Structure formats: C-alpha cells, structure tokens
Amino acid sequence: MLGIGNLAKKVFGTPNDRKVKSTRPLVARINGLEEQFSAMADADLIGKTRELQGRAQSGEDLDALLPEAFANCREAARRALGLRAFDTQLMGGIFLHQGNIAEMKTGEGKTLVATFPAYLNALAGKGVHIVTVNDYLAKRDAEWMGKVFAQLGMTTGVVYPFQPDEEKRAAYRADVTYATNNELGFDYLRDNMKGSIEQMTQRGHFFAIVDEVDSILIDEARTPLIISGPSQDRSELYKTLDKFMPELTPEHYKLDEKARNATFTEEGNEFLEKRLQEAGVLPQGQTLYDPESTTIVHHANQAMRAHKLFNRDQQYIVRDDEIVLIDEFTGRMMKGRRLSDGLHQAIEAKEGVTIQPENVTLASVTFQNYFRLYAKLSGMTGTAATEAEEFAEIYKLGVVEVPTNRPIARIDEHDRVYRTAQEKYAAVVEAIKEAHAKGQPILVGTTSIEKSEMLSGVLTQQGIAHNVLNARQHEAEAQIVADAGKPGAVTIATNMAGRGTDIQLGGNVEMKVMQALAADPEAHPDELRARIEAEHAAEKQAVLDAGGLFVLATERHESRRIDNQLRGRSGRQGDPGRSLFFLSLEDDLMRIFGSERLDKVLSTLGMKDGEAIVHPWVNKSLERAQAKVEGRNFDIRKQLLKFDDVMNDQRKAIFSQRLEIMQTDEVEEIAADMREQVIDDLVNQYMPPRAYADQWDREGLRAAVIERLNMDLPILDWAAEEGVDQDGVRQRIQEATDGYMAQKTEQFGAENMRQIEKQVLLQQIDSKWREHLVTLEHLRSVVGFRGYAQRDPLAEYKTEAFQLFESMLDGLRFDVTQQLARIRPLTDAEREEMLREYQQQRAATEAQMHPEHHEADEDKTPDHAPGFNENDPSSWGNPSRNDPCPCGSGRKFKHCHGALA
Incomplete structure (x- = not known):
C-alpha cells in the first residue's frame, strides 16, 4: 500500500516533475521555429545574432529572447558540428539560464547544452564564463564549441596557466570564455594585485556555467586558492624533525582518521623534547610548552602528519625531485599545488627530495566566495541531488534532474x-x-x-x-x-x-x-x-x-x-x-x-x-555511513566559509578601494583625507580633547609631526599662545602641511605627483593587506582554543578581525602620509647611484635565473680589495645592502650574509 507522501507524489508529481513540465511549452516554441531557422542562409544566422544583441542591450528581457536565441543556436550547432540538440538538452539549457544546476546523466551531451544559455546571456555583451575542471577540457571545449559560436558571429576565448597577459585579456574580452576554476580564481587575485586598470585581465563577473559543478563547488571548496611568496628557509629544521619520526611508537601520538588529524600525547612530547635538546634544536632549559617553542611544536606536528596521514602513491607521488599532490576526487595530479603551513615541506623531508622554502600568503579566496561574485551562477553535473541542501544554502542554487533522452x-x-x-x-x-x-x-x-x-x-x-x-x-x-x-x-x-x-x-x-x-x-x-x-x-x-x-x-x-x-x-x-x-x-x-x-x-x-x-539492507547501511561523512564534510566547509566570510567582507572593501584608486584621477583628495585624519589622530593623542593645557604633551606632538609629516613646526609657541586650543593647533598644522604638499606638487609637476600618490597608495595597501592576512591566519589557528573557555571562537574571530582591520587602516593612513611627506626629487648623484644599484641587481637576478652561465661570467666579478677572501666575511669590508653578496651566491647581500637575524 502506498504511503501518504508517495500517494501525493503520484497525484501531484514531485517538485522536480513540475519544474520539468514547466519547460515543455518553451521547448515546443523553440521546436516551432526550427523550420524557419533551417531555411536561413549562414549570414542570416549572424544577422539574427546582431538583431538579438541590439534588443538585449537596449533593455529587452533575456527570457523574452530565449526561444529565438535557442532556435538560432540549435541550427548553428547542426551546421557547425552535425549535432541536433534533443529536447532534453534544450531543457537543460533553460534550467541553466534560470540559474539552476542541471543534473544530466553521463553521455547526455552537457558540453553542447552549455552553448544555449551561454549564447543567450552573451547577447548582453558582458561576457560569459564556462568553467571546466582541467585545462585539457577548457581547450578542447573552446575549440569544439567555438565552431558553434563562430557560426553565430560570436567570439570564443580560452584561459590557461602561464598565458601571456595580452592573450589572456583578449580571451576575457571574448563573448564566451572557457577556463578552469583555478585559473579564474587566480586571475581574480592577480588582478587585485595589479598597478593599473590596463594591466587587469578580467572584466567583471556576469554569468558563469560550471561544468562538473559538484566537483568544483563542493569537493574543491575545502581548500582556498592562495597566491604566496617565499619566506625564510627552514630546511634544516624539517630534516632534523623528520629523523625522529620513524622512532615514534603508538603511545607517542593519537590518530584521528575521521578528522585526518594527528596529535602528540604527553609521552610523545617528552620523547620529542629530549631528542630536540640532544640535537641542539631546543635550547637547554626550554620546554615545548614555552611560548618560544611554538614554531618548533607546529613543525613537529606537521612532520608527524606527513608520516602518519600522508602516504606515497595515495595522497601524492614523487616525480622529478618534487612532491606532486593527487586530487582525491579525480585522481589527477595537481601540478604546482602545494600544502600550506610547512606540511608540504615536511613531506619533502620525508621523501628526501629538495625542500622548497615555505610561503607567505599574499592573497587568497575560497571557491565559494569567488563564485558568489557572479551576478548569476549555474552548473551541470551527472550527480548533484545528494548535495542539493549545500547548493541551496551556500550558493542559492536549485538542483533540477533533467530526464534522459532515452530510458536508462x-x-x-x-x-x-x-x-x-x-x-x-x-x-x-x-x-x-x-x-x-x-x-x-x-x-x-x-x-x-x-x-x-x-x-x-x-x-x-x-x-x-x-x-x-x-x-x-x-x-x-x-x-x-x-x-x-x-x-x-x-x-x-x-x-x-x-x-x-x-x-x-x-x-x-x-x-x-x-x-x-x-x-x-x-x-x-x-x-x-x-x-x-x-x-x-x-x-x-x-x-x-x-x-x-x-x-x-x-x-x-x-x-x-x-x-x-x-x-x-x-x-x-x-x-x-x-x-x-x-x-x-x-x-x-x-x-x-x-x-x-x-x-x-x-x-x-x-x-x-x-x-x-x-542484501539491500547492507546497501542502506553503507549509504547511511556515506551520508554521515558527507554531512561532516559539509559542516567543515560551512565552518570554513563562516570564517572566510569575515575576511571576504574585508577583501571586498580593500579590492574595491584599490579599483577606485586605479580608476580615479582624484587621488590627491584621498591622500589629503588620509593626511587630515592623521593630523586629527596626532592632536587627539598628544592634546586630548578634555585635558587641560598643562596636561598637553607639546614636545611629543612636535616629535610626532617631524616623524609623520616631515616638518619641524613651532608647536611649542603655538600651544603657549593665549586662547589657542586643540582645534587652533590642528588647523595650523593642517595649513602648514597643505602648503608643504603644494610645494612638492610644484617641484614634481601636478601629473607626476598624482602618479606618485597613486603608486604609494597602492603599494601601501598591498603591503598592509599582506601583513593583515598573515595576522588573520595566526588568529584563525589559535582562536579555536577559546572554545575551552566557553567562548564562541567565531564570534571572537569576528570581533578581533574587525579590530585588526581598523588598526590596519590606521597604519595605512600613517604610512601613506609619512611616505608622501618624505619624497623629494633625486639629485644627479643619487640618480647615478640608483642606476648602478639597478644594474647590479639585474645582473644578480640573471645569474640566479641562468646559473649555467655562472662560470662563463666569472671574469666579470666586481673588483675587490687586496686580501679579499669570499669564504672569510671579515675580509669583505662594508658591502652595500643591495650589492651582490661577496660570497658569490648571486643573491643580494641583505638576503644572504647580510640578512638580519
């Protein structure tokens, strides 16, 4: 006997059946136009595109253009590829245009389905991105489906790694652009590190169709995309820690395979402490529980994870003296992808390959937050129904099962x-x-x-x-x-x-x-x-x-x-x-x-x-176990997203501020506003609003104005005048600095000064944002422990991240004002010195990039004083910090023997 739910479904149909049914009148209208479009000449199909573009760009709704656009696209595909789209493929295209995920079984022709909504939405002239899971598919699909778009008079571009910038810009300016999720995310981050609008490659985020949407938006969403730069070299520490790992016994550590985590027990910490002291890594008298040992403890944990949780030929393979990660979902190599926080280096030490330096985050974004930038998002896959809840909650995407063309x-x-x-x-x-x-x-x-x-x-x-x-x-x-x-x-x-x-x-x-x-x-x-x-x-x-x-x-x-x-x-x-x-x-x-x-x-x-x-019961039991794992993974991703959302709001604010600075010619106003705020802060700090005159720190304010504004002003005299309050002092400082900056503008010329202001602003924003990201990473790694004190780690993170952001903005204002106050035109002697330094730096860089030419270039080494010995630093005299290091490494002195401890 049917249950009430099943009986209702039988009478009214499932919600999915109703969605499919709602597209049938549209499909019938597209089919009704087929005869008319098949009678057109090739030039008429392009003419139709131009007509539809005109209507779309003058404000006509894309939904109203859908039947004609789909009929035109179907005819173009038939002529260009010999493929006539089935009705179910048109349905899939309609659902994608509506901003849904179309679940279509393997072999139902998803690649062709994407051309329909892509063509319709490209009519608006804002560009459509079709996202694939690897570079091979992006190139294959762009070439294959590009024939359909060409038949319709539209341009197709493809984006791939290490592509020349000019070519990449052209690809993003095409009507339809094929790219991988990784390249799109990285280009977004790279664009927000560029110095001018002309250098940026992407042109906004209008509509994206994500192929294998579950793989990209769910499986890969646990790890953020990170652009990083090298930090200090700790290879010896990794190698030393690695030697102790095979000596660990089961009582030294606890493994949690569910959470893919490993921690040292008390016995493990004692063993490690003893071995590290013997090896001279941990100074005598210092324990692993001391604050100074944080870095060592962190890297010891990573070394243990590398040994106990990461297996060769499972999570990674060794190829050409490097560790190449394996994607657990597709089984593909992830060339160039590295694990963060020293874990990749720990695996390199374990396998005895060359240890690459650890990296510092310069910019990062999660796939969730990148794809939520699009005004409209849709996706295709053979399997999405099991994750429908996550798609709805995180991306506001519905999942629709499209019927197969023939029964399974x-x-x-x-x-x-x-x-x-x-x-x-x-x-x-x-x-x-x-x-x-x-x-x-x-x-x-x-x-x-x-x-x-x-x-x-x-x-x-x-x-x-x-x-x-x-x-x-x-x-x-x-x-x-x-x-x-x-x-x-x-x-x-x-x-x-x-x-x-x-x-x-x-x-x-x-x-x-x-x-x-x-x-x-x-x-x-x-x-x-x-x-x-x-x-x-x-x-x-x-x-x-x-x-x-x-x-x-x-x-x-x-x-x-x-x-x-x-x-x-x-x-x-x-x-x-x-x-x-x-x-x-x-x-x-x-x-x-x-x-x-x-x-x-x-x-x-x-x-x-x-x-x-x-037995069917066994299947059910296994599916329940899988559902449990899926639920746990969803929670992990949701938690990651909640923390990343805090950073995302800040990221958007910084990136939009950068964009505004690059687009505007009124940078003088931004710099002046920052200067005014700095003067307010200084006066409030040294002459607090409710303090009496004898409580003012006049000397402190004078010293701070010299440091920040590069001007020695008679603040002691001003403050001693009868009837002069904080506002009076503030106003005089303001007028003096305005005059000082106007003089600089005359010296450099107005146009040059605007460029200098723009570059200083962008450099300082980038530098402060990078430092802020590192601080947030550290905060994120320790804030979880607040839970032991019955405090919500997420709430604590939000509060502290906001305070850190405010102090970053304060620091930004101070540094920009200070830097602009100190710039001056170079003398001839300084210009020559800079040119010499630049040439030396370039020669050193080339020597690093082309070590094979090193021996041939030996006769070009700089002249040294008598008694010079490259192995004896005491015989080197006083090299400039930007000179090549006298030891012959090819690096600058400040990055080699002159590095600050």
Whole structure:
C-alpha cells in the first residue's frame, strides 16, 4: 500500500516533475521555429545574432529572447558540428539560464547544452564564463564549441596557466570564455594585485556555467586558492624533525582518521623534547610548552602528519625531485599545488627530495566566495541531488534532474560484502575473468593509485591484458578512455569523476580515424572513415550482445556522488550496462565509518571464507555511513566559509578601494583625507580633547609631526599662545602641511605627483593587506582554543578581525602620509647611484635565473680589495645592502650574509 507522501507524489508529481513540465511549452516554441531557422542562409544566422544583441542591450528581457536565441543556436550547432540538440538538452539549457544546476546523466551531451544559455546571456555583451575542471577540457571545449559560436558571429576565448597577459585579456574580452576554476580564481587575485586598470585581465563577473559543478563547488571548496611568496628557509629544521619520526611508537601520538588529524600525547612530547635538546634544536632549559617553542611544536606536528596521514602513491607521488599532490576526487595530479603551513615541506623531508622554502600568503579566496561574485551562477553535473541542501544554502542554487533522452537500461546490482580484502580481490579477479571471456568491456574503479597498481599486478599474473588510468598515466588519458569501450577491454581507473570523455561502446570512431590517418597519411580520408565505421558497427554490436559496459568498483568512496559518477559511465544514451560494487570489512569506509551493527550481523550469519553477503539492507547501511561523512564534510566547509566570510567582507572593501584608486584621477583628495585624519589622530593623542593645557604633551606632538609629516613646526609657541586650543593647533598644522604638499606638487609637476600618490597608495595597501592576512591566519589557528573557555571562537574571530582591520587602516593612513611627506626629487648623484644599484641587481637576478652561465661570467666579478677572501666575511669590508653578496651566491647581500637575524 502506498504511503501518504508517495500517494501525493503520484497525484501531484514531485517538485522536480513540475519544474520539468514547466519547460515543455518553451521547448515546443523553440521546436516551432526550427523550420524557419533551417531555411536561413549562414549570414542570416549572424544577422539574427546582431538583431538579438541590439534588443538585449537596449533593455529587452533575456527570457523574452530565449526561444529565438535557442532556435538560432540549435541550427548553428547542426551546421557547425552535425549535432541536433534533443529536447532534453534544450531543457537543460533553460534550467541553466534560470540559474539552476542541471543534473544530466553521463553521455547526455552537457558540453553542447552549455552553448544555449551561454549564447543567450552573451547577447548582453558582458561576457560569459564556462568553467571546466582541467585545462585539457577548457581547450578542447573552446575549440569544439567555438565552431558553434563562430557560426553565430560570436567570439570564443580560452584561459590557461602561464598565458601571456595580452592573450589572456583578449580571451576575457571574448563573448564566451572557457577556463578552469583555478585559473579564474587566480586571475581574480592577480588582478587585485595589479598597478593599473590596463594591466587587469578580467572584466567583471556576469554569468558563469560550471561544468562538473559538484566537483568544483563542493569537493574543491575545502581548500582556498592562495597566491604566496617565499619566506625564510627552514630546511634544516624539517630534516632534523623528520629523523625522529620513524622512532615514534603508538603511545607517542593519537590518530584521528575521521578528522585526518594527528596529535602528540604527553609521552610523545617528552620523547620529542629530549631528542630536540640532544640535537641542539631546543635550547637547554626550554620546554615545548614555552611560548618560544611554538614554531618548533607546529613543525613537529606537521612532520608527524606527513608520516602518519600522508602516504606515497595515495595522497601524492614523487616525480622529478618534487612532491606532486593527487586530487582525491579525480585522481589527477595537481601540478604546482602545494600544502600550506610547512606540511608540504615536511613531506619533502620525508621523501628526501629538495625542500622548497615555505610561503607567505599574499592573497587568497575560497571557491565559494569567488563564485558568489557572479551576478548569476549555474552548473551541470551527472550527480548533484545528494548535495542539493549545500547548493541551496551556500550558493542559492536549485538542483533540477533533467530526464534522459532515452530510458536508462543499466542494471545496478546490490553490493557484495566480503570479510577480508584478500577474499574481495579474489572475487574481483574472478568477475573480471568471467566478463572478459565473453567479450564484455570492463571499467574497474579503485580509490587510490596504490590499489590500482596492485590490482594491475594481479591481472598481469593472470595474463589479462588491461590499461591503467591514474595520475601517472595522465597524459594518455584520452586514448585510454577512447579504448575502454572496445570488446573485452579491461580498464582500471582511479576515480572517474570529471573525466570529460565518454566511454563509447565499440571504441571511439573519431580517435580510430585520427590514428589511422597518422599511421597512413596517403590514405583517402573518406574511404578510411567508411572502413573504420563498418568495423566499429560490428564491434559495437558484439559489445551490446555481451551486455554493454560492466562497471566493477572495488570499494565505496566517502561520497555517494563519486560512486554514482563511476556507475554513470555505463548505460549512456539508453545503452545496456551493469554496475557492481565489491566491498570488504577492511575497507577504509567500513573500518572508520561503518556501523558496528553491520559487523555483528555478518558475524552472526557465520560467513565462510570467500563468501559474500548481498542484501539491500547492507546497501542502506553503507549509504547511511556515506551520508554521515558527507554531512561532516559539509559542516567543515560551512565552518570554513563562516570564517572566510569575515575576511571576504574585508577583501571586498580593500579590492574595491584599490579599483577606485586605479580608476580615479582624484587621488590627491584621498591622500589629503588620509593626511587630515592623521593630523586629527596626532592632536587627539598628544592634546586630548578634555585635558587641560598643562596636561598637553607639546614636545611629543612636535616629535610626532617631524616623524609623520616631515616638518619641524613651532608647536611649542603655538600651544603657549593665549586662547589657542586643540582645534587652533590642528588647523595650523593642517595649513602648514597643505602648503608643504603644494610645494612638492610644484617641484614634481601636478601629473607626476598624482602618479606618485597613486603608486604609494597602492603599494601601501598591498603591503598592509599582506601583513593583515598573515595576522588573520595566526588568529584563525589559535582562536579555536577559546572554545575551552566557553567562548564562541567565531564570534571572537569576528570581533578581533574587525579590530585588526581598523588598526590596519590606521597604519595605512600613517604610512601613506609619512611616505608622501618624505619624497623629494633625486639629485644627479643619487640618480647615478640608483642606476648602478639597478644594474647590479639585474645582473644578480640573471645569474640566479641562468646559473649555467655562472662560470662563463666569472671574469666579470666586481673588483675587490687586496686580501679579499669570499669564504672569510671579515675580509669583505662594508658591502652595500643591495650589492651582490661577496660570497658569490648571486643573491643580494641583505638576503644572504647580510640578512638580519
């Protein structure tokens, strides 16, 4: 009997059904225009674009233009690519335009779907960003879908790492721009470190369509994007601490695998203290509990995390003398991405590779706050329903499941649970053999590189030919995926999330044609294609007869979405298929999060060796464990966002202030306002409003005015005059400084003075903001302990962050005023000295960048006094702080032997 909820759904339909139904009249209108648009000439399609642009930019609502724009885009795609969009693809496009997430199954053609809302919104002339998960897909999609936009008379750009600025600016000025989430975020941060509007690359945030939206806005949202600069070198400390880590025994530390954290116990602290004192790292008489030991304790914790929580070939791989992180969700290498707070250096010490210096944050933003800059946001994925609550709460995005073009014919079997991992893998190999024997292609999903290579070794022993797709085979990815649908193909893959390439039954025709043409350039392309298509049809039929693609997973992931993404690789566009998960009680998810009840049930049943339990209850129990993990991860991200929101308000204020300074020619007013505020603060400090005249600190005020405003004013005489109060002194200081700054303007010339003011303002803002970020990071790392005193860490963080921001602004006003008061035109001698320093600095920089030329340049070393010895600092005389260091390192003296301790 149906429950009340189910009965209501049957009568009224689900909310999702109603949303889908609401688009049907629009789809019917687009279909009604098809005949009219297919009769147009190519030039008429572009003419239609110009007409729609005119209407959109003169204020007509984009919703009113939707049917014509979609019909025009469908016709352009048919001509440019030979693809006619299905009705379900038009529906997906409508939901994206409305600012929703369209959940569309694998193989439903999401890449083409994005062109419809992108075209419609680009008519407004403000630029549309289509966001992909990696550079390969950004370039591929821009080239592929760029043909559709070109057919419509629109421009397409693609943004990628290390792109020349001029090219990048042009890409952002295109109607539609393809880019990765990382590059967009970094460009936003870089733009807010630029010195002029002309150098900035982005032109605002109007509308973004995020492909694999769950991967980008959820999986990657736990880590902020950070632009950093190098800080002091602590490599010896990392190496020393690393030596002690293998000596740790289980009573020295506590592991919390759920929270991915490790802490020293009291015994561990005692052991560490003793070893550090023996090694001379911790001075005698100083304990780990002393405030001076904070840095050592922090790095000792990071060294332990590197040893106990980070495993080679799981979280990272070692390649070309560097540690390359692995994305836990996609299994891809994250080249250039580094862990912060000295953790990356601890892993480098553990693996014996070159230790790179730690970095200081120059600018940072989370993906949540970056993507919330867009006036309208939308996304596409095959799996978003399980995270609908998070999308709604953080991004205000609804999730709509778009029906498939053809019904799904894939069979999803119940999980098989074994007692041990050994029994599980034995069953996996048997299942692979069985499917392989009947010519069925098999995609085997694993959760780490280590496991994929272990399974690969077993299959090699059994004589089963196969391909392995993980971070090590990153370059061959497209080829391996293209071959994965061939009869009897066995592909072992680490996390198939966001791969962006469909597994086509019988193999990928386009890839086969390209390979055949490369092997035989003389062959006639049409004849070659006809032969390959005939072979492909036979192979596809053989695969269909064998039951389609068999997805065999060797473990469940922490997130149901990743499991569903793997399943979704099979059964595309109504193809047959099958999916099956093999699990054991020794799997991480079962061990850490699995319910004890499940363990009891299995023990009670008295399972024999090699026997599996298969039951819907087991699936339900596992899904509950996964939902628990997802909930915990959501809480972590929500907490991160709450703290980042505090910084985000400050970030927006600083970035908008920078932008205003770059855009305005009235910088004189900003500098004058700051000067006025500084004078107010100084007078209030040394001549408090309610104090008597004999309580005034006249000498203190005079000294402060000399320091801050670079003027020795007769403040003692003014203050001694009859009837002169604080306001009188303030006014005289103000008039004197205004006159002084007017003189400077005459000396430099008005235009030069404005440029100087602009540069000083921007430099000081950037410098203060960087210092503020470091202070906030330190505050963030300690504020959690306030919870022990029954105080809310977030409330404390908000209050203190606001106070820090206010004091940063005070410091900014003082420093800008002081710097502008002290500038003066250079004398000829100073100009020559500066030129000489610049040339020396440039030579030193080039020597650092091209060390291979070092020996050849030896004859160009500076002349030194007799008795000079580069290994004896006492023989060097007094080098200038900006001179190259006499030791021959190629660095400036102040950064080498002259570094301040």
